Amino acid sequence: MTPAARLAAAIDLLDAILAGAPAERVLTNWGRSNRFAGSGDRAAVRDLVFDALRCRGSFAALGGGLTGRGLMLGLCRAEGRDPEALFTGLGHAPAPLAAAEKAHLAAPAPAPEELRASDWPNWLLPQLRTDLGADFAPVSARMQARAPVFLRVNTAKTTRDAAQAALAAEGIETAPHPLAATALEVSSGARKLSKSHAYETGLVELQDAASQAMLALMPLAPGARVLDYCAGGGGKALALAAACPEAKITAHDIDAARMRDIAPRAKRAGARITLAQPGQVTGTFDLVLVDAPCSGSGTWRRAPEAKWALTPARLAELTALQGEILARAAGFVAPGGRLCYMTCSLLAVENEAQVAAFTAQGLWHSLRALRLTPCEGGDGFFGAVLARV
Numbered sequence: 208m209t210p211a212a213r214l215a216a217a218i219d220l221l222d223a224i225l226a227g228a229p230a231e232r233v234l235t236n237w238g239r240s241n242r243f244a245g246s247g248d249r250a251a252v253r254d255l256v257f258d259a260l261r262c263r264g265s266f267a268a269l270g271g272g273l274t275g276r277g278l279m280l281g282l283c284r285a286e287g288r289d290p291e292a293l294f295t296g297l298g299h300a301p302a303p304l305a306a307a308e309k310a311h312l313a314a315p316a317p318a319p320e321e322l323r324a325s326d327w328p329n330w331l332l333p334q335l336r337t338d339l340g341a342d343f344a345p346v347s348a349r350m351q352a353r354a355p356v357f358l359r360v361n362t363a364k365t366t367r368d369a370a371q372a373a374l375a376a377e378g379i380e381t382a383p384h385p386l387a388a389t390a391l392e393v394s395s396g397a398r399k400l401s402k403s404h405a406y407e408t409g410l411v412e413l414q415d416a417a418s419q420a421m422l423a424l425m426p427l428a429p430g431a432r433v434l435d436y437c438a439g440g441g442g443k444a445l446a447l448a449a450a451c452p453e454a455k456i457t458a459h460d461i462d463a464a465r466m467r468d469i470a471p472r473a474k475r476a477g478a479r480i481t482l483a484q485p486g487q488v489t490g491t492f493d494l495v496l497v498d499a500p501c502s503g504s505g506t507w508r509r510a511p512e513a514k515w516a517l518t519p520a521r522l523a524e525l526t527a528l529q530g531e532i533l534a535r536a537a538g539f540v541a542p543g544g545r546l547c548y549m550t551c552s553l554l555a556v557e558n559e560a561q562v563a564a565f566t567a568q569g570l571w572h573s574l575r576a577l578r579l580t581p582c583e584g585g586d587g588f589f590g591a592v593l594a595r596v
């Protein structure tokens with residue numbers, strides 16, 4: 208496919224997504240019904256679609272409208288590509304520019320800070336400005352770019368240097384990342400990863416560097432009993448198992464289906480993780496981790512659709528749920544144990560305010576907390592370690 212044909216495909220897909228269809232489904236269906244498109248084409252079209260969802264506000268403003276075509280015109284303008292050379296109507300290229308489009312593209316663009324702000328949901332802007340303070344502008348700029356691909360080295364099986372060498376031998380170039388001693392940032396060859404020997408034999412796992420940095424917060428003694436109360440696909444449980452192979456780790460989630468990948472992932476990693484059925488946790492634990500359901504605002508570079516789907520009502524539901532889960536999970540902490548609360552959110556209402564509300568009852572206090580934003584390289588993340596008063 209030519210670059211112009213890829214733009215034309217992305218325009219159609221974005222129109223379907225803007226009409227309410229989920230991006231992943233739209234992309235999968237397009238791949239199935241356009242078998243001529245090779246893996247390079249599919250990846251390029253996917254990147255165009257996700258770039259446009261991430262920068263939806265600014266591309267629409269630059270391109271002249273919130274439509275697939277407006278977004279792709281905005282992308283061309285943001286990247287300094289000449290739309291007239293691509294929108295030619297020849298072959299599979301998008302139709303040539305109309306007079307009104309030419310006039311819009313020739314008019315001065317809004318100021319960069321106005322464009323960056325428009326890539327957040329408008330209703331959330333006051334909250335974000337308050338919560339991020341001086342970090343608002345740099346975080347907004349980071350959130351417009353694609354997230355890096357990070358790996359966690361499974362230190363139960365190998366070292367970071369050895370994992371890096373094994374990956375390089377398979378054409379996957381990486382560099383150590385300062386956020387965590389286990390983190391490697393992939394600089395090329397990311398698409399080879401899932402079929403690589405290093406990945407299949409559990410030397411590395413996909414995990415954001417900020418997520419890895421959060422694990423350093425957690426007190427882990429050999430033999431500790433650990434409960435990952437909101438385990439999902441087991442990212443945190445697996446990292447805990449790698450950091451402390453002697454720990455006795457139990458994974459739990461309200462939705463058993465979400466935990467279905469834990470067994471194969473643990474097998475690959477050589478980790479032992481016990482699964483608890485929803486609501487069937489028994490006993491007490493030295494460490495209880497609550498990686499709470501949240502807005503995911505710290506991960507919106509990777510999941511930009513979620514950014515536009517969040518509503519004030521959903522955020523209120525999530526914060527209420529976070530408080531309930533924290534209170535329930537606290538009941539599983541053994542005397543002298545620790546409760547660790549985490550989110551991948553940038554919003555204080557899900558982070559500091561949640562910890563403040565929990566500790567205000569006077570039964571628990573916060574020992575330490577860590578807040579990371581994409582300015583440190585990884586996703587936005589928050590973690591706090593709590594102990595009984």
Ligand SMILES: C[S@@+](CC[C@H](N)C(=O)[O-])C[C@H]1O[C@@H](n2cnc3c(N)ncnc32)[C@H](O)[C@@H]1O
Nearest residue numbers: 437438439440441442443460461462498499500
């Ligand atoms: C942020 S995700 C967990 C991600 C996971 N820890 C990881 O690292 O891959 C939050 C999880 O909380 C689960 N959850 C939601 N409500 C819950 C509840 N009341 N009790 C336990 N888990 C819950 C969701 O099903 C979801 O899998």
